[in-house]
Amino acid sequence: MTANECNIMNPEVQKQVSKYVKMYSRKGAVAYVHSFGCQLNVSDGEKIKGILASLEFDFTDDYKNADLILLNTCAVRESAEDTVYGTLGNIKKYKKENPGVILILCGCMAQEPKTIEKIKKHYPFVDILFGTSALSQLPKLLLEHYEGKKLAFDTKEYKEEFGASYQIRESSFKASVPIMFGCNNFCTYCIVPYVRGRERSRNAEVIIQEVKELVKNGYKEIMLLGQNVNSYGNDLPDGMSFSELLRELNKIEGDFWIRFMSSHPKDAGKDLLDAILECDKVGKHLHLPVQCGSNSVLKRMNRNYTAEKYKEIVNYLRERSEGFALSSDIMVGFPNETEEEFEDTLKLVEEVKFDNIFTFIYSKRSGTKAAEMEDITTDAEKRIRMDRLLKLQRNVATENYKRFIGTVVRVLVEGESKQGEGWLFGKSSAYTIVEFKGDKSFIGTFVDVKITDARNWAVSGELV
Ligand code: 5AD
Numbered sequence: 467m468t469a470n471e472c473n474i475m476n477p478e479v480q481k482q483v484s485k486y487v488k489m490y491s492r493k494g495a496v497a498y499v500h501s502f503g504c505q506l507n508v509s510d511g512e513k514i515k516g517i518l519a520s521l522e523f524d525f526t527d528d529y530k531n532a533d534l535i536l537l538n539t540c541a542v543r544e545s546a547e548d549t550v551y552g553t554l555g556n557i558k559k560y561k562k563e564n565p566g567v568i569l570i571l572c573g574c575m576a577q578e579p580k581t582i583e584k585i586k587k588h589y590p591f592v593d594i595l596f597g598t599s600a601l602s603q604l605p606k607l608l609l610e611h612y613e614g615k616k617l618a619f620d621t622k623e624y625k626e627e628f629g630a631s632y633q634i635r636e637s638s639f640k641a642s643v644p645i646m647f648g649c650n651n652f653c654t655y656c657i658v659p660y661v662r663g664r665e666r667s668r669n670a671e672v673i674i675q676e677v678k679e680l681v682k683n684g685y686k687e688i689m690l691l692g693q694n695v696n697s698y699g700n701d702l703p704d705g706m707s708f709s710e711l712l713r714e715l716n717k718i719e720g721d722f723w724i725r726f727m728s729s730h731p732k733d734a735g736k737d738l739l740d741a742i743l744e745c746d747k748v749g750k751h752l753h754l755p756v757q758c759g760s761n762s763v764l765k766r767m768n769r770n771y772t773a774e775k776y777k778e779i780v781n782y783l784r785e786r787s788e789g790f791a792l793s794s795d796i797m798v799g800f801p802n803e804t805e806e807e808f809e810d811t812l813k814l815v816e817e818v819k820f821d822n823i824f825t826f827i828y829s830k831r832s833g834t835k836a837a838e839m840e841d842i843t844t845d846a847e848k849r850i851r852m853d854r855l856l857k858l859q860r861n862v863a864t865e866n867y868k869r870f871i872g873t874v875v876r877v878l879v880e881g882e883s884k885q886g887e888g889w890l891f892g893k894s895s896a897y898t899i900v901e902f903k904g905d906k907s908f909i910g911t912f913v914d915v916k917i918t919d920a921r922n923w924a925v926s927g928e929l930v
Pocket residue numbers: 542543655656657755757795796797826827828829830831
């Protein structure tokens with residue numbers, strides 16, 4: 467048991483909080499927990515649910531039934547922050563009608579000093595606020611709130627590892643396992659290093675044990691998470707590297723897949739690429755955010771690689787595994803991006819032939835270096851560029867997915883598809899969405915599907 471787990475289970479705090487929960491909740495304590503943003507946030511949200519369950523809370527999907535509302539926020543783009551403020555605006559009325567309801571804000575936004583100021587000034591009905599590494603302080607903050615503190619908050623950086631034993635997982639067959647927290651890269655547009663702190667890797671033995679336990683409990687997909695998983699272990703005195711960790715996890719007995727995200731091209735060395743290619747349980751897919759195809763923009767972004775280096779990585783994988791799947795994050799409209807620089811991105815997208823891309827229009831984040839850069843490109847130009855990029859990618863993906871037609875792929879079935887009655891969907895080893903007709907009892911298991919059709923975002927076929 468880690469120091470933090472002891473802290474959560476501090477029987478005295480727990481007893482007092484549980485007493486207050488019973489006293490002030492209307493009808494058995496019910497909590498609404500909503501995580502915005504990336505998978506690391508979702509994983510934190512699952513741990514928060516675990517803490518709340520230990521304090522005798524049950525859960526609801528509708529905040530209008532809740533005694534406690536917790537918003538686990540994302541700060542990566544302005545639109546994410548606007549969504550949170552919009553949600554707070556909606557909750558305001560419910561909170562006014564039900565003053566006993568506890569409203570909590572946590573996650574990346576809560577770590578920013580400007581948010582604390584804004585909350586105090588414009589959203590005084592928020593009761594508790596805590597930062598990205600202060601999850602374990604939730605019981606203590608609840609106690610402070612019950613004892614009358616107006617805004618209980620804690621945004622200190624806690625170094626101790628917060629264990630997964632509390633996690634209430636959403637899925638019974640897909641599990642995410644954070645392997646490291648924070649980021650040291652300081653890409654000039656990105657707020658993450660400021661809100662999630664420096665890189666901290668979790669102990670390899672603990673991770674391996676956690677994965678063994680998950681596999682024993684029937685989990686079929688293990689997603690390893692970190693802002694930059696390739697630099698896993700660099701901060702540990704005798705740490706395993708990420709590729710060594712992959713190889714160790716691959717030795718665990720059982721029928722399951724290992725995936726991971728995100729990777730940074732500057733750290734995607736041969737050892738990592740070989741580990742992906744050689745480990746049979748590691749999905750044959752790499753999510754490798756390139757951000758853009760222009761070397762001058764990559765330099766302004768402080769990405770520390772070139773488009774040529776990126777293509778070398780892609781070629782290395784494709785030469786050894788035909789049709790190896792790649793996905794990426796691409797940003798349009800970085801400050802002063804010229805037409806030529808943008809066209810370099812289009813060229814790269816055309817050449818690399820990504821299976822899938824996640825696209826973003828640059829969003830200014832105060833406190834980052836890029837926020838100080840001059841930007842004469844208009845929003846309208848940025849939107850036009852985004853449309854051009856999306857149009858190109860739709861064509862690339864449709865062509866790309868045709869390579870699967872006629873092949874039989876193994877699929878982890880995830881759920882019912884919107885395609886129609888009796889249709890299911892899942893993902894292949896290459897992380898392609900696969901749709902097919904089948905019985906709901908297949909959900910959570912592996913099946914083989916023969917691919918007969920390809921669209922720009924998925925393939926479909928028949929159960930073998
Ligand atoms: N504006 C737009 N997109 C951003 N991302 C990170 N910061 C910003 C920003 N300021 C994107 C990057 C990253 C993904 C998770 O979010 O593409 O890879």
